[in-house]
Every structure is written in C-alpha cells, then in structure tokens.
Amino acid sequence: MSKYTEDDLREELKTKEYEYGFYTDIESETFPIGLNEDIVRAISKKKNEPEWMTAWRLEAFKVWQSMEEPDWANVNYKKPDFQAIAYYSAPKAIDPNKTLDDVDPDLLAMYKKLGISVDEQKKMNNVAMDIVVDSVSVATTFKKTLGEKGIIFMPISEAIQEHPELVRKYIGTIVPTKDNFYAALNSAVFSDGSFCYIPKGVKCPMELSTYFRINEGGTGQFERTLVIADEGSYVSYLEGCTAPSRDENQLHAAVVELIALDDAEIKYSTVQNWYPGNDKGVGGVYNFVTKRGLCEKNAKISWTQVETGSAVTWKYPSCILKGDNSVGEFYSIAVTNNYQQADTGTKMIHLGKNTKSTIISKGISAGKSQNSYRGLVQVGSRAENARNFSQCDSLLMGNECGAHTFPYIEANNKSAMIEHEATTSKIGEDQIFYCNQRGIDTEKAIALIVNGFSKDVLNKLPMEFAVEAQKLLEISLEGSVG
Amino acid sequence: MLQIKDLHASVEDKPILRGINLEVKAGEVHAIMGPNGSGKSTLASVIAGKEEYEVEKGEILLNGEDLEDLAAEERAHKGIFLSFQYPVEIPGVSVTNFIKTAINSTRKAKGLADMPAKDMLKMIREKSEMLEIDRKFLSRSLNVGFSGGEKKRNEIFQMAMLEPKLAILDETDSGLDIDALRIVANGVNKLKSKDNAVVLITHYQRLLDYIKPDFVHVLYNGRIVKSGGPELAHELEEKGYDWIKEEVDA
Ligand SMILES: Nc1ncnc2c1ncn2[C@@H]1O[C@H](COP(=O)(O)OP(=O)(O)O)[C@@H](O)[C@H]1O
Ligand SMILES: [Mg+2]
Numbered sequence: 001m002s003k004y005t006e007d008d009l010r011e012e013l014k015t016k017e018y019e020y021g022f023y024t025d026i027e028s029e030t031f032p033i034g035l036n037e038d039i040v041r042a043i044s045k046k047k048n049e050p051e052w053m054t055a056w057r058l059e060a061f062k063v064w065q066s067m068e069e070p071d072w073a074n075v076n077y078k079k080p081d082f083q084a085i086a087y088y089s090a091p092k093a094i095d096p097n098k099t100l101d102d103v104d105p106d107l108l109a110m111y112k113k114l115g116i117s118v119d120e121q122k123k124m125n126n127v128a129m130d131i132v133v134d135s136v137s138v139a140t141t142f143k144k145t146l147g148e149k150g151i152i153f154m155p156i157s158e159a160i161q162e163h164p165e166l167v168r169k170y171i172g173t174i175v176p177t178k179d180n181f182y183a184a185l186n187s188a189v190f191s192d193g194s195f196c197y198i199p200k201g202v203k204c205p206m207e208l209s210t211y212f213r214i215n216e217g218g219t220g221q222f223e224r225t226l227v228i229a230d231e232g233s234y235v236s237y238l239e240g241c242t243a244p245s246r247d248e249n250q251l252h253a254a255v256v257e258l259i260a261l262d263d264a265e266i267k268y269s270t271v272q273n274w275y276p277g278n279d280k281g282v283g284g285v286y287n288f289v290t291k292r293g294l295c296e297k298n299a300k301i302s303w304t305q306v307e308t309g310s311a312v313t314w315k316y317p318s319c320i321l322k323g324d325n326s327v328g329e330f331y332s333i334a335v336t337n338n339y340q341q342a343d344t345g346t347k348m349i350h351l352g353k354n355t356k357s358t359i360i361s362k363g364i365s366a367g368k369s370q371n372s373y374r375g376l377v378q379v380g381s382r383a384e385n386a387r388n389f390s391q392c393d394s395l396l397m398g399n400e401c402g403a404h405t406f407p408y409i410e411a412n413n414k415s416a417m418i419e420h421e422a423t424t425s426k427i428g429e430d431q432i433f434y435c436n437q438r439g440i441d442t443e444k445a446i447a448l449i450v451n452g453f454s455k456d457v458l459n460k461l462p463m464e465f466a467v468e469a470q471k472l473l474e475i476s477l478e479g480s481v482g
Numbered sequence: 483m484l485q486i487k488d489l490h491a492s493v494e495d496k497p498i499l500r501g502i503n504l505e506v507k508a509g510e511v512h513a514i515m516g517p518n519g520s521g522k523s524t525l526a527s528v529i530a531g532k533e534e535y536e537v538e539k540g541e542i543l544l545n546g547e548d549l550e551d552l553a554a555e556e557r558a559h560k561g562i563f564l565s566f567q568y569p570v571e572i573p574g575v576s577v578t579n580f581i582k583t584a585i586n587s588t589r590k591a592k593g594l595a596d597m598p599a600k601d602m603l604k605m606i607r608e609k610s611e612m613l614e615i616d617r618k619f620l621s622r623s624l625n626v627g628f629s630g631g632e633k634k635r636n637e638i639f640q641m642a643m644l645e646p647k648l649a650i651l652d653e654t655d656s657g658l659d660i661d662a663l664r665i666v667a668n669g670v671n672k673l674k675s676k677d678n679a680v681v682l683i684t685h686y687q688r689l690l691d692y693i694k695p696d697f698v699h700v701l702y703n704g705r706i707v708k709s710g711g712p713e714l715a716h717e718l719e720e721k722g723y724d725w726i727k728e729e730v731d732a
Contacts, residue, residue: 429534434570436554437530437563438584438640439591448583452574452623 060177060187073343159195193223198233220251229264258293274309281339284311297323318347321355336369345375350386365401489540500704516701561647565637630657655689667692687719
C-alpha cells in the first residue's frame with residue numbers, strides 16, 4: 001500500500017460515496033450463469049487440473065446439493081439464486097504466466113485506483129502481493145526473493161499444478177468440503193486464491209499480501225486460500241478486498257485454511273471493504289466466509305480482521321488448538337452502517353493441554369445496521385489448563401442500530417479458566433461537544449472516538465494496514481451521526 | 483472581548499438563563515459565583531455553543547462578532563475555551579493525541595498547516611512541566627480513570643496548549659488539593675495577559691486568593707443579581723448566599 005498522509009486522509013473524508021465503487025472496463029471471459037456438474041468440470045478443465053482435483057470438486061458439489069443454506073445467523077437477506085450467478089469470470093487480456101509489463105493497462109490503472117500500484121509494490125520491497133480480480137490471480141510479485149528461502153507464494157491454481165503433493169495433502173483438511181453450505185459451494189467452484197508454504201524454520205522476511213477484487217457484474221467470487229507454516233516457521237499474511245458499487249447483491253464465499261505445524265506462527269490480517277450497499281440498503285456484497293486454522297504443538301495463530309464492507313457478513317475465523325501449549329487469537333473490528341448486517345466472531349476449540357486463546361471483538365454500529373458478535377469457546381475433556389479471555393465491546397451511534405453478543409461456552413474439563421467481559425457504550429453528545437469545544441468538528445470527533453475504541457485491535461495490524469484500516473473506519477461511519 | 487446582552491436560554495423548554503448581561507474586557511478576570519443550580523455551567527455551555535441549549539433572546543458577542551450562527555468548534559477556533567466542570571472520558575485516545583488533534587484542527591480552520599511534530603513536542607514538554615504533569619500521564623486515555631484533580635489539571639494543560647483568548651473555568655478548583663490548586667492557579671496566572679480574559683466560575687474564595695479577580699458577579703436563578711469588586715467574594719465567603727437570595731426574592 002502506498003503511504004497515506006494526513007492530507008490524503010482529509011481528502012478521503014470529503015468523499016461520501018463508497019470509494020472503491022468504480023468498475024474497470026476490461027474484457028473478460030465469463031462462463032454462462034448457473035451451476036451444475038458441467039460447470040464444475042469446466043472450471044476444473046479451464047484450470048488444467050489433475051483428475052484428483054476434479055473429483056474432489058465434484059464430490060463437494062454433490063455434498064453441496066444435499067445441504068441447505070444456514071439461517072441461524074442474526075441476519076436477514078434475500079437468499080441468493082445460485083442458478084443466476086456466473087461461477088467463473090476472468091479478465092481476458094491477462095495471461096497469468098506473463099510478466100507485469102504485459103498486463104492490460106486498464107488493469108494496472110485499476111490497481112492504481114485501489115492504491116496498490118504494483119510498480120510501487122516492487123519498489124517498496126516489504127510486501128509481496130498477489131492480486132485476485134474476479135476469479136483469476138493476475139500478478140504475484142516477489143516470487144524470486146521468496147523462492148530463495150524456499151517460500152512458495154503463488155495462486156492456488158498454479159500451486160495445484162506445481163505443488164500438487166502439498167495442496168492435495170492439506171486442502172480440505174481444516175475446512176472439509178461438507179463443513180457448511182458455503183464451504184461446500186466454494187470447494188466445488190473456487191476458481192483461484194492464494195497458496196503459501198513456509199518451509200521448516202524459515203521466518204518469512206516480508207508481509208505476504210493478497211488483494212481481492214470483484215469486478216464483473218453478475219458473478220460470484222469464490223476464492224480459496226491455503227497457508228501452511230511448517231515447523232518453527234513464521235509468516236504474516238494480509239488480505240484486502242474491494243468491489244464496485246452495484247445494485248445487485250454479489251456473492252462472495254471464500255474459504256481460508258491455515259496450518260501451523262509444531263512451533264510455527266501465522267498472523268493473518270484482513271481488511272474487508274467489499275461494497276456495503278447504498279444508504280437505502282440496495283446492493284452490496286454477501287460475504288459468507290469460512291476461515292479456520294489448525295495449531296499443532298506450541299504453534300500460534302492470530303486472526304486480525306477489520307470488517308467495514310459488505311451488505312451481509314457471516315464470518316467466524318477460528319482456531320483449532322490441537323497441539324499442547326498452542327495459542328489462538330482473534331482480534332476483530334466490525335463496523336456496520338446504514339442497512340449493513342454483520343454476524344461475526346470466532347471459535348476457539350481447545351483440544352491440547354495448556355492451550356490459550358484470546359478474543360477481542362469491537363463492534364461499531366451506526367445507521368439502521370445490526371452488528372452481532374457470535375463466539376464459541378470449547379474446551380475438550382483432555383485439554384488440561386485451558387485458558388480463554390474474551391472481551392466484546394460494542395459502540396452504538398444513534399438509536400436505530402443494534403448490537404448483539406452471543407457468547408457460547410462449552411467447558412468439558414474442570415481445570416479450564418474462561419473469562420468473558422462485555423461492554424456496550426454509546427457515542428455521547430457530551431463527548432462530541434467536548435471535542436467540538438476543543439476545535440474538533442463532529443466528523444473528526446467521531447473518527448477520534450471510534451479509533452480510540454478500536455485501538456486495541458488496530459494495534460495488532462501491520463503498520464501499512466493500520467493506517468488504511470483507520471481511514472476505512474472513518475469513511476464507513478461518515479454522516480452516521482446527525 | 484465578550485459582551486452578553488439580555489441573554490435568555492432554556493433546555494427542553496425549561497428556562498434557565500433569564501436575562502444575563504455581562505461585559506468582559508481584554509486583560510480582565512471575572513469571577514462568577516452563586517448557589518448550585520443557578521445556571522453557571524449553563525451560561526458557560528451557552529457561550530461555548532452547546533446545541534442542547536436554546537438561546538431564546540439576547541446576544542453574545544465576541545470582539546463585536548455575534549456568535550449565534552457559529553458552531554461550537556468555530557467558537558473554539560475564535561479562541562473560546564471552556565474548562566469543563568465534568569470533563570468526559572474518551573477511551574483509547576491519549577491526552578497527547580487529543581491535544582494534537584485539537585491544535586491541528588484549529589490551525590486548519592485558520593488555513594495553517596499542521597504544527598510540526600518537533601514544535602508540538604516542545605510545547606507539550608514546556609506546558610506539562612509548567613503544570614507539573616508527569617510524562618506518563620500524557621499517554622493515558624483522556625480522563626479515563628483520572629482522579630478529580632487530574633481531570634482538572636488536564637483541562638488547564640489543554641488551555642495552556644490552546645492559548646485561548648477567552649478562558650472560562652467552570653469549578654476548576656473543586657476536587658483539587660491545596661498543592662494542585664496552587665499549581666493550576668500559577669498556570670492560569672502565567673497564561674494571563676492584557677490580550678486575553680478569564681472567567682472563573684467558583685464557589686470558593688480560596689481560588690480567588692491565587693487568581694485575583696477584577697470583578698465578582700453573583701448568579702442566582704438565571705440572572706446576575708449582584709456585581710462588585712473582590713471584596714464581594716469575601717462577603718459571600720463569610721455570609722453565604724442566603725442574604726442575596728432574600729434580597730432578590732424580597
Ligand atoms: N441538559 C439539561 N437538561 C435539563 N436541565 C438542565 C440541563 N442543564 C442544566 N439544567 C438545569 O438548569 C439549572 C442550572 O444548572 P447549572 O447551569 O448546571 O447550574 P450551576 O452550574 O450553577 O450549578 C439546574 O436546575 C439544572 O438542573
Ligand atoms: Mg455547574
């Protein structure tokens with residue numbers, strides 16, 4: 001990400017509209033709408049996949065057909081018509097094997113608008129980036145630098161070709177195809193995503209980053225990410241998402257699987273800014289995502305998320321603390337404004353001894369939005385001395401929004417220590433007047449209060465992302481207090 | 483500097499200020515005293531531009547300019563500062579970050595660029611030393627878990643940083659022990675000049691021992707019912723407010 005100055009930030013604050021709502025006119029190849037076995041086969045063929053992968057997809061498709069869309073979340077929306085969506089769309093001008101110099105200039109212009117000019121990325125040398133537009137990964141930078149350390153970072157479609165043994169060994173082991181409705185759908189039709197493998201003992205020298213963008217209308221995006229940190233390795237991974245403003249509801253159903261082997265650590269950060277719909281609640285992305293990580297002995301997984309976009313969010317990044325002494329963390333800021341609905345949280349499954357988990361969730365609701373935290377802390381019978389600390393804070397703006405907390409605790413071992421704290425507060429007129437009196441206008445006052453409220457989580461993000469996230473919080477809440 | 487003419491203000495249709503007249507000139511210190519509930523804090527809030535309060539009649543002029551159409555932050559940009567009787571908490575926002583934002587907002591309103599970080603730090607160091615504020619205090623969340631005295635000292639720290647033209651201190655002395663009172667009063671005295679003015683709202687003579695007022699006013703039931711020199715404060719200290727109430731209500 002390019003550096004944002006305070007001035008940029010002020011400039012941004014003037015724009016009331018969804019900032020990433022442009023559509024780039026690049027020629028693309030889109031499959032006919034609808035979903036059946038032939039489409040699944042066609043996607044697999046398009047990707048030149050080996051037989052086992054095609055079979056895996058078809059199996060997932062079968063499972064999906066037998067499943068029903070879940071409705072236990074605290075969200076209301078018109079269920080998508082899965083036969084009205086195109087399941088594959090690729091910017092045509094791009095051949096993933098070409099270098100960046102060959103990339104469609106329109107596409108490069110789009111990256112510029114996204115604030116992630118690849119040229120800049122090259123210079124910045126701190127972030128290696130993969131960009132998935134619609135269904136295809138278009139550029140992976142820094143392959144060479146990473147290659148020297150034995151780190152594999154590439155589109156998952158390429159990984160299936162080049163490292164089938166790794167993909168085959170791990171895909172679907174953390175989020176099985178039949179895990180849930182959207183995961184099954186994703187398994188059948190995912191078209192791209194990122195793959196990352198960090199070898200034993202290697203500390204990845206830079207942040208790895210994927211930028212997802214839905215560009216075409218009438219399509220869904222189903223990306224699949226697989227991160228494997230081998231014994232004693234470390235990686236920090238970032239993902240960002242944007243989509244054009246459209247009246248329709250676009251479906252995004254991703255699956256992310258993390259595997260942290262003994263003594264490994266994965267830090268996974270997300271800034272989710274899919275189009276949230278307009279102020280009347282029309283349009284916006286349905287964000288139904290399954291993210292889960294497995295920790296082996298002494299391993300650690302941290303999920304950090306800043307969720308400001310999407311019309312409906314359904315997302316519970318989770319940790320399976322299988323190994324003894326493993327650690328799971330979940331730090332989340334979820335902002336909802338206008339008619340947005342978010343039902344998000346985490347699951348911490350303690351299986352090993354001395355496992356520890358921390359959950360910090362900050363929900364900010366404005367407008368007529370609904371914001372729910374849903375979290376499960378489960379302690380297995382063999383998990384001696386498991387520890388959990390959860391803190392869920394809600395901040396309300398105005399009287400028409402809602403904040404809800406659904407903490408579930410299942411402790412099957414007497415030695416477990418589980419702490420849960422929750423607060424709900426409102427941005428008060430007195431707070432705003434206090435700021436006003438010091439010369440700070442109301443918009444800035446809200447930004448200040450919200451940033452203060454979110455600080456514990458913002459601090460967990462890598463630097464470049466923290467600045468962007470802070471800016472997003474401000475934009476998302478503009479005009480929310482009259 | 484400040485002229486208030488026949489000011490009437492109400493909240494939720496309940497009249498609170500019922501015809502206030504007050505003139506404060508540059509270089510002057512005015513004390514406003516009066517029993518609880520008489521409208522002192524309301525007057526301060528109305529001058530500062532709190533929207534909850536409806537100004538029904540009268541006007542407030544700052545250096546000849548009618549403040550009616552100015553939002554609270556615009557009044558602040560023009561140099562009005564209010565030290566709150568009950569400062570609010572803002573979790574997660576440090577004292578330093580808050581004052582930095584305040585200063586740069588005011589500079590921006592005046593068409594100036596942000597204050598360079600170096601100058602900001604220097605100023606913060608100077609002013610916090612003057613008020614004997616510990617550096618660690620500056621990184622704490624604004625007013626969260628502050629003692630009464632710390633809150634008030636923090637208000638005066640902000641005043642020192644913002645260098646207002648007109649400072650209204652609403653019961654800044656309450657909650658301060660004698661040492662803190664001396665430090666705060668010294669701070670205010672150092673900031674006083676012939677170009678700015680101070681309005682002290684207080685119950686007690688003891689603050690006025692440190693900050694000498696030129697005029698003392700008694701506010702009762704939404705009106706200034708008595709004005710005089712510093713001797714009036716002594717009289718109130720001795721006799722309380724009952725004799726004034728009797729005089730007015732008679
Ligand atoms: N926001 C408000 N809503 C309702 N009543 C108020 C409000 N603010 C002040 N009042 C009332 O106005 C009167 C004056 O209050 P205040 O200005 O705080 O007095 P003082 O500062 O002199 O003690 C009191 O009766 C108080 O209850
Ligand atoms: Mg008062």
